[in-house]
Amino acid sequence: MMHAKLWLSVFRHEWRHLLREKSLWLAGLVLPGLCVFGAYNGLRWTTFQQTASAAFQKSADERLAAYRETVVGLEQKQAPDREFDPRRPLIAGMFRVFQPAVLPPAPLATFAIGDRDLRPYAFRITMREAAVQPDPENPLHAATGWFDIAFVVTFLLPLMVFAFGYDVLSGERERGTLALVLAQPITPFALLVTKLAARGVWLVGTMWGAGLLAFLLTERPSGAALLRLVLWMGLVAVYVWLWLAVVAVVAAGGWASATNAVVLSVVWLVWGLLIPAAGAGVANGLAPGPSPIELVNARRSADRAFEANEKELTVRYLAAQGAPTALPPEDFSLQALARLAAIESDMRPLWESEEQARRRRHQWRSRLAWLSPTALMQSLLDGLSGVDADRWLAFYDQVLAFQKTWRERFARRVLPNDLIRAEEVPTWPRFTLHEPPLSALYPHLALAGGLWLGLGGVLLWVAGTRAGSAGILPAR
């Protein structure tokens, strides 16, 4: 009880002292300023994505409407069927119509840009393929990355924690006031903890305020968005706790302020930059997959292989479909379908290997992220904003599944030459995303939160031991 009162009294004193610090107020303006700037950048991305997706959908709708008009015209004229008749299923499915598949921004999307510019959010689905629709982007921007709130939290917040904590005890010692303070009935460790707690409360409060401000300015309030914001706030608090614990261990060592700053910079460098960068390299090395060049040349080879044995492969295709294998007169639709099947058959092992490598790389990146709080925080914040790899992969799986059914819709009608009718066009399915639930992220959030709370606790215990055993009064 006595201890608690004393701790509270030191905390109050430290709080009042902090409030008089000009640098703290400056940071109190800078942090929310950076967050709002980041949120506006996120909003720009979100708006861009929404506008681009709407334009893409509009172009698909217009194309479909024009196609339907053409079919209506042909039906009214009772035009006879021709080799390249737009009503032929293959001509329609491969060349005349397409379906857009887009990944919409999730709630809280303005809080993280993530790899939104690297992973395609729009696919053009035809009978042949699900083709990506990459926006023209300056590669310098793709290489540099974007300034979003997730960047402020993940990389800059730890630096702020360090800046306010690196001299928390050493500064007192260097000014000669530490001995005076420790003349009171308080241990060095208790002093350290209360001083850091005051800074932690201030930093978390500032970040929460900044987050709330950014939310009000850039997000459309909804239950889902609010839930994500609450989780974001919790995550930020635990993250600050972890970095404060790191500061505590270093500060308890009894080193000079400058040495503390150097050590903390190295910790930030290793945890924040080197491990994530090495992790990405390791993941790529462990699951390299075929290169784009290999894929291009393999596809061309498969195409040539079909050209060299066109008749034989067409017969084989007909046999596989249970159709009569006597070759009908040369027909573009049959030839194109047989070519598609032959190329896919040749390419499948390579495509599967590419897909497996993509997923294995993601798995390795996710596993290795646990070695670095910044990498893990980045992936969790991306998850809360719906710009993470898991959500994208779920979208991509659905795109592939939709393309398969879209293709089947036309392919099964090619051999019987079942012409497309105008009345059926409006009934064709559209791609709708089945959003993976946010609850899929809960175990990761809980595990990361638990890990950081635990690790922070251990680090504080180490700090306590160091403060007790090494003694922090004498300067080393």
Next chain:
Amino acid sequence: MAGWLTIARQEFRGLLRDRRFHWLCSAVGLCLLAVLIVGWQQTQTVRAQRTAANAVAREHWVTQPPKNPHAAAHYGVYAFKPQTALAFVDIGVDEHAGVVAFLEAHKRHDLTGAAAQDGRTQRLLALTAAGVLQYLLPLLIIVLAFDALAGEREHGTLRYLLSLGVRPRTLLAGKLAGIGAALGVALLPAAVSSFLLLWWLEDAPWDFVRLAMMAVSYLLYGFIFLALTLAVSSRWSARMTLLGMLTFWAVSSFVVPRMVTDLAARWYPTPARAAFDAAVAHDIRQGIDGHNPQEERLKAFESRLLAQYNAKRLEDLPINPAGLLMQESEEHSNQVYAHHYARLWLAFEQQVALHNAAAVVAPVLAVRSLSMALAGTDVFHHLDFADAAERYRQPLIKTLNEDWAYNSTLATDETYVADTRLWTSVQPFTYTPPPLTLALKRQWLALAWLGGWLGFSLLALSSAARGLTATT
């Protein structure tokens, strides 16, 4: 012996005895060596792969079976961007830019196959020699030099030195030379290795000139940080020097580049894919000025053709009008693509110019641009390759269309096929990156700002020398 040399020796020896120096320099030096070797190995693989791919693409083209030239125009050619030898030092934007150009009739495709498409890279720090030099070298310098003068002052030795008659300029020059020499010792193995690795990779003399210029750029960059750290250290306490320089390092290296990216995208926006494609399709249909519709244009061309051959019907022409009409469409769409890509490239160039302009507050942006330009991995090299591929595509399609037009008629259109003679008459695609002078000319702003920072750091040193007195 010159006084500065004595001080430099003292500083050099002191650092060599410093455990902090051992640990940090070993870590950065080894890291640099490791990324150089890994980068070299990767570059070697990629270069071999792309050279082989270009050979395979050529073989695919010349050995394609006989077919109508227009079918061959859609069969197309793949052009693979060769990787420059110095990519092992600075990969630049290569991982984020496409490497394959598909060249076919009617359409100018964007380059595809960027390695970073599925978030393969960590964007804050690329683990390359350039990444280590741009981001870790300044940190190493700050950590080694922050107390060079402030420490002397705090220990009382600065006053002693100055009262002995050591001139402030001599003291600063000595410190600069001593720390610089110690850093040089730590980084020399990596510098020598990079030349040796380049020699094993390629023996083009210009690449050695480029590498030497890169080394000079990084030397200047290091000097700037060292000079600034010493200048700040001469006035502030060790603690404040460290905090101030670390803040400058973090803000200029990590915060400013990302902020500039967002501002550049906001001020010089680029269109979404759907909007870009729609604008191109519109202009192909309606003409760039909107008053030259495709249908009328082609009708007028048909009339000119009939008049030229004094014929009444297309079927009566001694040539195949389909090939010439196709070429007429190509000429128009080439203009439309040139117009839209010029606008897109202009936006990219303005964005890059903003990055270079921001080097006024972040020297890393200047050295990064210069380094990428010297390595041949910057945005301009990427655009240059894309333009070269387009310059190859246009005559390729023209050759095919004209062969189709002048070797068949409408009556023989369906049966006419071209063969190996036509395929081999098309020269293979070759690409030569822009010369060094042009690469540097495009980065004049970065070069100017690096010079500006150099001048500023010298001024800061000079001012620091004036401010150092025995009563400091």
